[in-house]
Amino acid sequence: MNAPDRYERFVVPEGTKKVSYERDTKIINAASFTVEREDHTIGNILRMQLHRDPNVLFAGYKLPHPLQYKIIVRIHTASQSSPMQAYNQAINDLDKELDHLKNAFEIELAKHSREY
Amino acid sequence: MDGGVTYQRFPKLKIREMRDDVVKFELRETDASMANALRRVMIAEVPTVAIDLVEIEVNSTVLNDEFIAHRLGLIPLTSDRAMSMRFSRDCDACDGDGQCEFCSVEFHLRAKCLTDQTLDVTSKDLYSSDHTVVPVDFSDPNEPGEQRGIIIVKLRRGQELRLRAIARKGIGKDHAKWSPAATVTFMYEPMIRINEDLMENLSLEDKRSWVESSPTKVFDIDPVTQQVVVVDPEAYTYDDEVIKKAEAMGKPGLVEIEAKEDSFIFTVESTGAVKASQLVLNAIEILKQKLDAVRLSDDTVEADDQFGELGAHMRGG
Ligand SMILES: [Zn+2]
Numbered sequence: 001m002n003a004p005d006r007y008e009r010f011v012v013p014e015g016t017k018k019v020s021y022e023r024d025t026k027i028i029n030a031a032s033f034t035v036e037r038e039d040h041t042i043g044n045i046l047r048m049q050l051h052r053d054p055n056v057l058f059a060g061y062k063l064p065h066p067l068q069y070k071i072i073v074r075i076h077t078a079s080q081s082s083p084m085q086a087y088n089q090a091i092n093d094l095d096k097e098l099d100h101l102k103n104a105f106e107i108e109l110a111k112h113s114r115e116y
Numbered sequence: 117m118d119g120g121v122t123y124q125r126f127p128k129l130k131i132r133e134m135r136d137d138v139v140k141f142e143l144r145e146t147d148a149s150m151a152n153a154l155r156r157v158m159i160a161e162v163p164t165v166a167i168d169l170v171e172i173e174v175n176s177t178v179l180n181d182e183f184i185a186h187r188l189g190l191i192p193l194t195s196d197r198a199m200s201m202r203f204s205r206d207c208d209a210c211d212g213d214g215q216c217e218f219c220s221v222e223f224h225l226r227a228k229c230l231t232d233q234t235l236d237v238t239s240k241d242l243y244s245s246d247h248t249v250v251p252v253d254f255s256d257p258n259e260p261g262e263q264r265g266i267i268i269v270k271l272r273r274g275q276e277l278r279l280r281a282i283a284r285k286g287i288g289k290d291h292a293k294w295s296p297a298a299t300v301t302f303m304y305e306p307m308i309r310i311n312e313d314l315m316e317n318l319s320l321e322d323k324r325s326w327v328e329s330s331p332t333k334v335f336d337i338d339p340v341t342q343q344v345v346v347v348d349p350e351a352y353t354y355d356d357e358v359i360k361k362a363e364a365m366g367k368p369g370l371v372e373i374e375a376k377e378d379s380f381i382f383t384v385e386s387t388g389a390v391k392a393s394q395l396v397l398n399a400i401e402i403l404k405q406k407l408d409a410v411r412l413s414d415d416t417v418e419a420d421d422q423f424g425e426l427g428a429h430m431r432g433g
Pocket of ligand 1: 216217218219220
């Protein structure tokens with residue numbers, strides 16, 4: 001009767017930002033990104049992609065609680081970069097990787113469709 | 117933004133086997149986070165269409181209304197259109213009442229048993245208002261006579277079922293009935309290296325008992341040369357049994373097995389809602405959309421620029 005709606009797990013409530021950004025007050029070039037209604041799927045690929053960036057000194061994510069439908073991504077970079085720059089870079093690189101993957105799959109698909 | 121810096125990967129992909137409902141492929145030169153994201157998206161975030169609302173007109177069957185409604189929800193419907201459909205909750209053309217072409221499809225079912233023979237009510241008795249969204253047909257093309265609908269309920273003489281149902285677009289995260297995936301798994305490709313020097317020194321009997329210590333058939337003995345050979349590396353389940361056996365025999369290092377951390381073998385099985393190959397493509401597309409949704413908005417960046425200036429003022433005095 002009073003169960004929360006299931007879509008609360010993946011629909012961002014009105015008036016809430018999908019991604020919010022908070023600088024670390026003590027450490028320069030460190031910040032936290034709170035991403036609403038995302039989980040390990042996005043958290044883990046972002047973290048691993050950030051690790052490929054040599055300017056990233058630290059990158060990690062956490063899912064604070066299974067019933068709080070958000071993740072927190074924390075990034076600390078060297079002075080040549082910034083958390084925002086690294087975050088955008090990671091998303092762009094992943095996006096391009098997926099474009100490449102889609103292409104590769106379609107080429108393979110065409111090969112196999114011809115065989116049968 | 118900044119010209120040309122990239123840490124992008126260029127994964128390699130090879131399809132091994134493909135049927136409508138199953139695809140097996142190798143994914144290389146990427147990492148487990150990408151493989152796992154694809155797996156998770158295929159299971160929980162690629163949309164399909166499934167029955168979500170049922171209005172029962174007559175039900176004199178042995179199953180109660182909600183039991184039947186639940187069974188109807190679980191019937192896979194062909195969902196090639198789902199990627200371009202709208203979710204009823206964000207459709208502005210309707211209130212999700214089943215009359216809307218953008219977000220819902222209406223079904224009717226009417227069945228009554230008039231004989232002493234038990235009547236099976238199956239997914240084939242569901243009549244769709246949209247020929248592109250129909251219950252998945254599992255019949256074997258080699259046996260055209262055989263009807264293989266999914267049984268919803270059985271009727272005896274005099275029992276009747278009459279209902280209207282509305283199917284909507286949804287994702288597995290909301291309810292598993294919307295998941296297009298029967299199973300999606302990936303394994304690391306194993307690298308198996310036999311230490312030939314140590315192996316040479318084993319008697320045939322020892323070789324045989326070592327080969328048989330593996331619960332799956334990974335190794336065998338060549339009948340001609342009597343050498344131990346790897347016959348099926350992918351049968352290895354990372355159970356460590358052959359390694360323990362080698363140690364127990366006093367031959368540690370007889371075999372070295374490692375998981376190649378950048379190579380994955382995927383098995384994707386679909387429920388029939390979309391073709392397995394299409395499921396993979398849809399997952400890539402959905403993952404791209406998800407990434408796009410987590411980009412920083414302009415106002416967030418602007419707010420931080422101001423914060424940065426403020427900080428500089430404070431630091432600079
Ligand atoms: Zn609508």
